Ligand SMILES: O=C(O)C1=C[C@@H](OP(=O)(O)O)[C@@H](O)[C@H](O)C1
């Protein structure tokens with residue numbers, strides 16, 4: 001499967017690229033379309049493999065659905081199939097998917113009356129799901145493992161006879177993703193609201209035909225913020241973004257402006273990133289519970305700038321595509337950052353000289369590949385199994401080439 005050696009001869013970068021639609025927004029709309037008979041015409045679709053896998057699953061008539069490594073799709077489909085009366089499926093995924101917990105969602109759906117069985121290990125995929133009509137209208141669940149469980153319930157809720165009240169117990173993780181679900185549902189004509197730890201979704205029969213332009217993916221654009229922060233000068237134009245984003249990761253604008261000297265200007269639907277100052281804080285501390293997908297990006301930015309940092313709120317990272325805390329610790333070491341990790345934090349405590357040509361393992365995790373690629377602004381490095389990027393951003397290597405980071409296959 002090879003590797004790529006990344007090389008950037010100049011520390012000044014510029015160019016223009018387009019990033020496809022947010023996989024989070026896209027996947028919510030795919031489920032709503034499947035539930036309501038395709039009333040929503042999506043514009044600026046996500047070209048992520050995860051979204052394509054979900055789309056394919058929703059069209060499939062097979063009794064076995066293999067969702068590979070697409071976590072969001074796995075969770076949303078679990079709820080979706082629970083209410084498909086008369087349909088029985090085996091919902092499975094990659095080896096890693098079989099290690100990503102889903103018990104909290106299954107328990108919540110069972111408490112609503114769903115027929116779901118763990119086929120191998122209790123609490124984990126694969127699942128056998130026998131679709132039926134769910135009669136109840138109240139559910140409670142722990143909100144501290146994955147917000148995707150809650151979104152999954154919210155998306156099917158308008159189709160339940162009396163809607164659904166969802167009570168969230170414990171600390172709510174990845175909250176902006178729940179806000180995204182609520183806002184999107186309201187935008188397409190459904191009725192959803194959250195008051196503190198209670199979400200209410202009202203029943204709705206139909207939604208009207210409409211277009212929905214998916215905003216480009218802010219998690220994907222994070223790598224360009226990191227590249228800009230590690231450059232001498234940067235001027236990057238990237239499509240297509242909205243000033244009022246539904247995506248929590250738009251927080252990047254503030255984080256990179258306030259801490260890493262990268263300014264963002266909006267001009268119509270384009271953002272323009274500029275390095276405005278060389279800005280190396282002594283120490284940087286941030287809680288990323290709202291924005292878990294940009295933790296790796298920020299860790300590599302800090303390593304490249306030699307900024308000691310403490311990233312907290314990372315308790316969900318160990319159950320993502322890989323244990324991202326361990327993966328980060330191993331690979332940051334190769335680029336000269338020595339870290340301490342706990343169950344929910346990562347701290348860069350001191351720096352050592354980076355390896356001459358660090359060879360970065362990617363652990364089947366797209367975000368490991370893309371976040372470490374930004375370090376090419378500091379020195380050459382090798383990224384193993386670069387094809388992992390397809391999960392969210394298939395054009396990533398082409399796009400960084402466009403702005404001056406070349407790669408040679410090895
Ligand atoms: O709802 C979503 O689209 C997502 C929610 C987050 O997951 P968790 O809630 O499990 O942290 C995020 O990490 C994931 O990439 C996408």
Ligand SMILES: C=C(OP(=O)(O)O)C(=O)O
Pocket residue numbers: 050069070071072073293320321367392
């Ligand atoms: C965690 C992620 O995705 P998922 O949970 O959908 O696999 C991600 O894209 O970083």
